[in-house]
Amino acid sequence: MSDKNRIPYKIYIEESEMPSAWYNLRADMINKPAPLLHPETHEKMTAKDLAGVFCDELIAQELDDTTAYFPIPEEIRNFYKMYRPAPLVRAYCLEEKLGTPAKIYYKFEGNNTSGSHKLNSAIAQAYYAKNQGLVGVTTETGAGQWGTALSMACSYLGLDCKVYMVKCSYEQKPHRREVMRTYGASVTPSPSTETKIGRKILAEHPDTVGSLGCAISEAVETATNTEGYRYVLGSVLNQVMLHQSIIGLETKIALDKYNIKPDVIIGCAGGGSNLGGLIAPFMGEKIRGEANYRFIAVEPESCPSFTRGKYAYDYCDTGMVCPLSKMYTLGSSFMPAATHAGGLRYHGMNSTLSQLYADGLMEATTVKQTEVFAAAEEFARVEGILPAPESSHAIKVALDIAKECVKTGEEKTIVFGLTGTGYFDMMSYEKFHDGRMVDSAPSDEDIEKAFSKLPHVNE
Numbered sequence: 001m002s003d004k005n006r007i008p009y010k011i012y013i014e015e016s017e018m019p020s021a022w023y024n025l026r027a028d029m030i031n032k033p034a035p036l037l038h039p040e041t042h043e044k045m046t047a048k049d050l051a052g053v054f055c056d057e058l059i060a061q062e063l064d065d066t067t068a069y070f071p072i073p074e075e076i077r078n079f080y081k082m083y084r085p086a087p088l089v090r091a092y093c094l095e096e097k098l099g100t101p102a103k104i105y106y107k108f109e110g111n112n113t114s115g116s117h118k119l120n121s122a123i124a125q126a127y128y129a130k131n132q133g134l135v136g137v138t139t140e141t142g143a144g145q146w147g148t149a150l151s152m153a154c155s156y157l158g159l160d161c162k163v164y165m166v167k168c169s170y171e172q173k174p175h176r177r178e179v180m181r182t183y184g185a186s187v188t189p190s191p192s193t194e195t196k197i198g199r200k201i202l203a204e205h206p207d208t209v210g211s212l213g214c215a216i217s218e219a220v221e222t223a224t225n226t227e228g229y230r231y232v233l234g235s236v237l238n239q240v241m242l243h244q245s246i247i248g249l250e251t252k253i254a255l256d257k258y259n260i261k262p263d264v265i266i267g268c269a270g271g272g273s274n275l276g277g278l279i280a281p282f283m284g285e286k287i288r289g290e291a292n293y294r295f296i297a298v299e300p301e302s303c304p305s306f307t308r309g310k311y312a313y314d315y316c317d318t319g320m321v322c323p324l325s326k327m328y329t330l331g332s333s334f335m336p337a338a339t340h341a342g343g344l345r346y347h348g349m350n351s352t353l354s355q356l357y358a359d360g361l362m363e364a365t366t367v368k369q370t371e372v373f374a375a376a377e378e379f380a381r382v383e384g385i386l387p388a389p390e391s392s393h394a395i396k397v398a399l400d401i402a403k404e405c406v407k408t409g410e411e412k413t414i415v416f417g418l419t420g421t422g423y424f425d426m427m428s429y430e431k432f433h434d435g436r437m438v439d440s441a442p443s444d445e446d447i448e449k450a451f452s453k454l455p456h457v458n459e
C-alpha cells in the first residue's frame with residue numbers, strides 16, 4: 001500500500017462532515033422495543049403522563065419509534081463543535097505490541113472536560129429544558145461523569161443543576177464533585193435525608209453505599225416537587241441513545257472514508273446508551289440486510305444485566321416512581337457491589353438494546369474487574385490514553401479477540417468504543433496496583449431475591 005492510502009493513526013472527519021441529524025434506530029427495527037408503562041396502572045405511558053417529570057421535546061423523542069432522523073438544533077451542533085468530531089483512532093501501537101494481524105480501531109469520547117461521551121446527551125437535554133423555559137434540572141450520577149457533563153451543559157446555557165451522587169462515588173471521588181461545583185451544580189450524596197425516598201431507603205439500609213436506581217428516585221422526587229424543574233437522565237432512555245447516535249454516525253463516516261468494514265463492534269454497557277449510540281447506524285444496516293456485523297456488549301460480572309438478568313418489565317429506579325420499562329434487568333431492588341466502574345452499576349438496560357439482544361441481533365459477555373484493570377494498563381502503556389474503568393471493559397474484550405487473532409491468523413477488524421478517561425479513578429487504579437482489588441459476582445440467591453420483587457405485568 002502506498003503511503004498516501006495508508007490509514008492514519010487518527011481518522012478525523014471535517015467539521016462540515018459532522019452529522020446534522022441523530023439517527024433513531026427504532027425506526028428501522030422490525031420488533032420495536034416494548035412501550036413504557038405507568039408504574040401504578042400499567043397502562044401505556046402517554047406524553048401527558050410523562051410531562052410532569054421530563055421535558056416536552058425529550059418526551060416526544062422518547063415515544064417516537066418511527067422517525068428515523070431528528071435534526072440536531074444549531075445551538076447543540078455549535079456546542080458539539082467545541083469537542084467534536086471525536087477521533088477514530090487506529091491502534092497501530094497496540095497492534096504492534098500484541099503482534100496481532102487484527103486491525104483495531106477505537107472511537108475516543110474522552111476528549112472533553114467531563115471525560116466521557118455523556119456530554120453528547122447532556123447538552124441536548126439541557127437545550128430542550130432551556131427551550132421550554134425551565135429554571136433547572138435534577139439528575140443522578142453514579143461515577144460522576146454524567147453529573148459533570150450535565151453541569152457543564154447547564155452552566156453553558158444558564159440553567160440550575162441539582163445532582164444526586166451515589167454515596168460510594170461521592171466519597172471515592174471528591175474531585176469529581178468539585179468539578180461539578182466549579183460548573184455551578186449543587187451535589188448531594190445519595191441516599192440523602194432531603195427526600196422522602198432517601199429517608200426511607202436510609203431507614204431500611206442504614207449502611208448502604210447507594211445505587212443509581214436510588215439516586216434516580218431522589219432526583220425525580222425533587223424535580224416533581226420543585227416549580228420549573230424537570231428530571232433528566234444520563235443513560236437507559238431511548239432519547240439518550242438517540243443523542244448518542246452521534247458516536248456511531250461519526251464512526252461510520254470515518255470508516256467509510258477509507259472503505260473499512262468492521263467485523264466486530266464492542267462497547268461497554270451500563271445503561272446502554274453509549275453502546276446503542278455506537279452501534280446504531282451499523283445495526284440499522286444489519287436489520288435492513290445491507291451488511292453484517294457482530295456486536296458485543298460488555299458488562300461487569302458484578303452487575304450482569306444482559307447475561308444473568310430477566311427480560312421483563314421493571315422499575316427504572318429503586319423508589320418505583322419512574323415508568324416501567326421492558327428490559328434485561330436484575331431487579332430494581334438489586335444492589336450491586338461497590339465496584340470501580342460506577343457507570344456500569346445499573347440494574348437494567350436500555351429497552352432498544354434489550355429487544356435487539358432478545359432477537360439475537362447482538363451478544364453480551366461479562367468480565368472481572370481485575371482483568372479489566374489489567375487490560376486498561378496494557379492499553380494505557382502503548383496507546384497513551386488513561387482509560388476509564390467503564391471503557392476498559394470494552395478494551396478487555398477487544399484485546400481478547402485481537403490476541404485470539406494472533407493464534408488463528410485472522411485479520412479481523414475490531415472497532416470499540418473508548419467512552420472516557422480515568423483521571424478521577426486513580427484510587428481504583430491504586431487498589432489494583434497494590435493488589436487489593438477483589439472480584440465479586442452476585443450470588444444466584446441475591447439475583448433471585450431481586451427478581452421476586454419484579455412487578456407483575458400482564459403483557
Ligand SMILES: *Cc1c(COP(=O)(O)O)cnc(C)c1O
Binds near residue numbers: 234269388
Ligand atoms: C456512563 C459511562 C459509561 C456507561 O455508559 P452507558 O451509556 O450508560 O452504557 C461508560 N463509560 C463511561 C466513561 C461512562 O462515563
